[in-house]
Amino acid sequence: xxxxxxxxxxxxxxxxxxxxxxxxxxxxxxxxxxxxxxxxxxxxxxxxxxxxxxxxxxxxxxxxxxxxxxxxxxxxxxxxxxxxxxxxxxxxxxxxxxxxxxxxxxxxxxxxxxxxxxxxxxxxxxxxxxxxxxxxxxxxxxxxxxxxxxxxxxxxxxxxxxxxxxxxxxxxxxxxxxxxxxxxxxxxxxxxxxxxxxxxxxxxxxxxxxxxxxxxxxxxxxxxxxxxxxxxxxxxxxxxxxxxxxxxxxxxxxxxxxxxxxxxxxxxxxxxxxxxxxxxxxxxxxxxx
Amino acid sequence: xxxxxxxxxxxxxxxxxxxxxxxxxxxxxxxxxxxxxxxxxxxxxxxxxxxxxxxxxxxxxxxxxxxxxxxxxxxxxxxxxxxxxxxxxxxxxxxxxxxxxxxxxxxxxxxxxxxxxxxxxxxxxxxxxxxxxxxxxxxxxxxxxxxxxxxxxxxxxxxxxxxxxxxxxxxxxxxxxxxxxxxxxxxxxxxxxxxxxxxxxxxxxxxxxxxxxxxxxxxxxxxxxxxxxxxxxxxxxxxxxxxxxxxxxxxxxxxxxxxxx
Numbered sequence: 436x437x438x439x440x441x442x443x444x445x446x447x448x449x450x451x452x453x454x455x456x457x458x459x460x461x462x463x464x465x466x467x468x469x470x471x472x473x474x475x476x477x478x479x480x481x482x483x484x485x486x487x488x489x490x491x492x493x494x495x496x497x498x499x500x501x502x503x504x505x506x507x508x509x510x511x512x513x514x515x516x517x518x519x520x521x522x523x524x525x526x527x528x529x530x531x532x533x534x535x536x537x538x539x540x541x542x543x544x545x546x547x548x549x550x551x552x553x554x555x556x557x558x559x560x561x562x563x564x565x566x567x568x569x570x571x572x573x574x575x576x577x578x579x580x581x582x583x584x585x586x587x588x589x590x591x592x593x594x595x596x597x598x599x600x601x602x603x604x605x606x607x608x609x610x611x612x613x614x615x616x617x618x619x620x621x622x623x624x625x626x627x628x629x630x631x632x633x634x635x636x637x638x639x640x641x642x643x644x645x646x647x648x649x650x651x652x653x654x655x656x657x658x659x660x661x662x663x664x665x666x667x668x669x670x671x672x673x674x675x676x677x678x679x680x681x682x683x684x685x686x687x688x689x690x691x692x693x694x695x696x697x698x699x700x701x702x703x704x705x706x707x708x709x710x711x712x713x714x715x716x717x718x719x720x721x722x723x724x
Numbered sequence: 725x726x727x728x729x730x731x732x733x734x735x736x737x738x739x740x741x742x743x744x745x746x747x748x749x750x751x752x753x754x755x756x757x758x759x760x761x762x763x764x765x766x767x768x769x770x771x772x773x774x775x776x777x778x779x780x781x782x783x784x785x786x787x788x789x790x791x792x793x794x795x796x797x798x799x800x801x802x803x804x805x806x807x808x809x810x811x812x813x814x815x816x817x818x819x820x821x822x823x824x825x826x827x828x829x830x831x832x833x834x835x836x837x838x839x840x841x842x843x844x845x846x847x848x849x850x851x852x853x854x855x856x857x858x859x860x861x862x863x864x865x866x867x868x869x870x871x872x873x874x875x876x877x878x879x880x881x882x883x884x885x886x887x888x889x890x891x892x893x894x895x896x897x898x899x900x901x902x903x904x905x906x907x908x909x910x911x912x913x914x915x916x917x918x919x920x921x922x923x924x925x926x927x928x929x930x931x932x933x934x935x936x937x938x939x940x941x942x943x944x945x946x947x948x949x950x951x952x953x954x955x956x957x958x959x960x961x962x963x964x965x966x967x968x969x970x971x972x973x974x975x976x977x978x979x980x981x982x983x984x985x
Binding site for chain 2: 439440441442443444445446447449450451453454457458459460461462464465468521524525528536537539540541542543544546547548549550551552554555556557558559561564566569598601602603606607610655659661662665666667680683684687688693696697700701703704707708711
């Protein structure tokens with residue numbers, strides 16, 4: 436028995452050691468690093484909460500937080516609602532073959548790197564030769580500047596994220612829909628429930644765990660958005676698409692202010708943790724219809 | 725449904741069409757949908773001419789393959805350990821690993837970079853691979869899959885005198901082949917598409933991976949979209965091929981991660 440127990444421990448040991456070295460240790464170091472100012476020359480000095488004070492009162496930082504939150508607000512609800520609608524639509528298709536063809540098409544962008552996705556869209560958004568403005572011109576709308584406009588840059592970036600993530604969410608919802616026994620709907624129909632009532636009182640409550648989970652996954656994904664911004668606007672124009680992770684990257688690897696970057700790293704970690712925990716606690720009940 | 729799917733697909737078509745056009749064709753008014761010459765591969769030639777793009781593709785393929793393989797090995801070992809053994813600290817260890825899902829990579833990137841730097845691994849394959857060798861998702865997936873393998877099989881093998889590793893190799897692995905396939909494919913895709921860590925750890929052009937290569941075709945002021953789209957097609961084609969052939973397994977992975985939370 437003890438031999439077996441020891442075997443079990445040895446099986447998990449490589450994974451434990453790896454995650455410890457690559458995630459847990461650096462996480463602890465990030466927290467410690469946020470209390471030290473690294474002076475050029477290599478030596479670091481303990482400065483207490485001074486770096487927190489500096490970063491958390493920096494308007495540039497809060498601008499980045501606001502931009503990130505605004506991107507999250509623009510893309511998360513859009514992605515989740517669209518994915519639900521598409522999943523419901525696909526689920527109602529009778530032809531299994533067409534269902535799998537359309538599902539595959541919705542899922543396709545998920546396989547592509549965010550860099551490639553962003554660059555394809557940047558070309559579509561191009562103010563002069565872009566497809567989108569050509570399309571709008573056909574409808575009599577004057578050319579827009581999209582990624583180069585102060586107001587449109589965030590919605591445009593959010594749309595890219597929606598495009599990438601839509602298929603992922605759709606597939607999760609579709610799988611959950613297929614797991615609902617059809618007897619439930621037959622019973623609802625016998626009780627005289629309309630289609631709309633069945634959706635509201637049966638389907639959506641049953642999908643509740645998936646909805647909560649997808650929202651959390653999307654929040655985390657969109658909060659960490661970096662690749663699309665880096666590949667297209669680099670935070671511009673005039674800092675309107677500067678996100679927290681972009682700022683963290685620049686602070687650490689462009690300006691080498693490692694202490695400041697560590698403060699941001701702790702901020703990102705704590706906020707994602709809070710969001711997730713709060714969601715599990717409250718949102719879970721609120722989605723009940 | 726069909727209309728939406730076509731809209732979602734359109735950017736792919738537009739990318740491919742643009743990559744076959746010349747600059748005057750791109751700038752033609754009114755807009756021209758299809759390229760004049762479908763066999764115009766000049767943009768692709770130019771991509772390879774300007775940057776060592778073949779090398780980028782090779783680097784990406786190497787990194788993605790190694791990370792997929794190492795991930796499968798370590799994850800299935802750990803998954804087996806967590807699914808079928810009860811050892812002291814079992815619960816804490818599993819909780820700790822799943823908890824890492826909550827740690828954004830960007831929160832650990834600075835200390836990680838300092839370590840890689842201290843070890844002299846900046847700009848090496850080892851440095852590139854370091855944070856990608858195992859993923860929490862893999863451990864989780866393998867635990868879920870191995871849990872449903874009947875314990876009687878394991879006990880029977882033990883009575884027959886099989887060693888613990890022998891059981892793992894001959895009983896466990898063959899019964900979770902679908903999960904292994906899912907993990908290999910998903911992990912390959914993830915590593916192939918990654919930008920953040922390569923950006924941090926790569927300096928020299930020859931060590932660049934394909935996402936970095938793609939970014940190098942853009943700059944703030946002037947972008948040659950005929951070349952960008954050609955490079956994008958080159959970077960997407962291999963992963964799209966893998967994806968289309970193995971879509972079943974990818975979907976399985978997504979659903980596993982989705983349904984189990």
